[in-house]
Amino acid sequence: MSSEPTSARRGLPRWLKVTILFLLVAANLAALAAIWAVRTGQNVLAAAETDSRVAEVLDAATGDGLTFLIVGSDSREGLEDLENFGNFGGGRGDVVILVRLDQSTSTAQMLSIPRDLYVDIPGHDQNRINAAYAIGGASLMVETIKLNLGVEVNHYVEIDFVGFAALVDELGGIEIAFPFPARDLKSGLSVDAGSQTLDGDMALAYARSRTYQELQGGSWVSVDSGDVGRTGRQQEVVRAILSKLKRPSSITEAGSIASAMAEHMTIDSNLASASVASLVWDFKGILAGGIEGATLPVDGANRDGRSVVVARQPDAAEMLANFRSGLSLAAQPLRIQVLNGNGVGGSARDMSQTLESLGFRVESIGNAATRDYEITTVIVPEGSGSGEVIIDALGFGVVQVGTVDNGYDAVVITGADTA
Secondary structure, eight states, X not given: OOOXXXXXXXXXXXXXXXXXXXXXXXXXXXXXXHHHHHHHHXXXXXXXXXXXXXXXXXXXXXXXXXXXXXXXXXXXXXXXXXXXXXXXXXXXXEEEEEEEEXXXXXXXXXXXXXXXXXXXXXXXXXEETHHHHHHHHHHHHHHHHHXXXXXXXXXXXXXXXXXXXXXXXXXXXXXXXXXXXXXXXXXXXXXXXXXEEEOHHHHHHHHTOSSOEEEETTEEEEOSOSHHHHXXXXXXXXXXXXXXXXXXXHHXXXXXXXXXXXXXXXXXXXXXXXXXXXXXXXXXXXXXXXXXXXXXXXXXXXXXXXXXEEEOTTHHHHHHHHHHHTOOSOOSOXXXXXXXXXXXXXXXXXXXXXXXXXTOEEEEEEEOSOSOOSSOEEEEOTTOOHHHHHHHHHTOOEEEEOOOOTTOSEEEEEOGGGO
């Protein structure tokens, strides 16, 4: 009979084996993710087209933050589906987003600038902000942003329609949740309700939608269909792409993903020569986190017979000051839409009163598409932390990622648990 202790013969306990295996897998995934980020970044920077002129108007990085100007060009070159997107020559700054990465706080912020924002364009009087790109390219766009918004811009990244669609396709599509069937007859968007996987063309149609409609109560209703609404949808698409990029399966596909991005990208020459490994290391804490997103507050206006938007003051100035300082962009109370989801009369009204007493701002109330919700559900855009804030305040409910009209930060649907 062996004299070895019983514990030695039986080996490690199952729970400890599982724990060790989990830690090993997690460690390897973390290492692979770092390798993916560095290699992908190197491939993109090596293959992307560079712009040396825009580097002349960029700011040298100071402190712990870096600010990128991301421009989505509406150049149709190489785009097959011209029926829905139009066959126009040249290109304009169709998407304008400022992204600030802060190493000291491991946070990232995404500030969308409506393309119809009426601004001073250096040397060219006043016009919509996207006209700066059409008139003078990347350099004039950067100068216009700096002059009118008072932010420093350290790097410039531009991607066209084709590159955007190719990136989404290389990722195998992106997941977007729709509370109702939705369409846009101009952009070609057509989706059912629920979580949908959008391919490159459909993701582009969603991001560019300016006549967005939902099928509510048997009728097609225009919902947040202007320029401001579109910026919210663009942010949702960006979050969905970033979420997909973080998945382990993307690590093995880094080469093809990088190629899809690089072929249709233009970056400043300073970024092209930057050490990607250093950038990834400096901002490694941000890679695993979410991104706070907001749209510059604006109001509709008419200038010289043209429909434009102008910065809403003092809200816009406050948001820009917070962006420059790395403070939260959501300084205002959360804006909430409340929908009756349990079929009990007055449920949405009672919930709105409760939320307002807790410090939230209820913008509207109505009825959900169905009235069979068992649990109160808070719908928020992907990457938003507003849902947890709301259910923590209420003391009950669940959070669901989905499509939220840009006029709201969240949608609260009352369930049977409130009846």
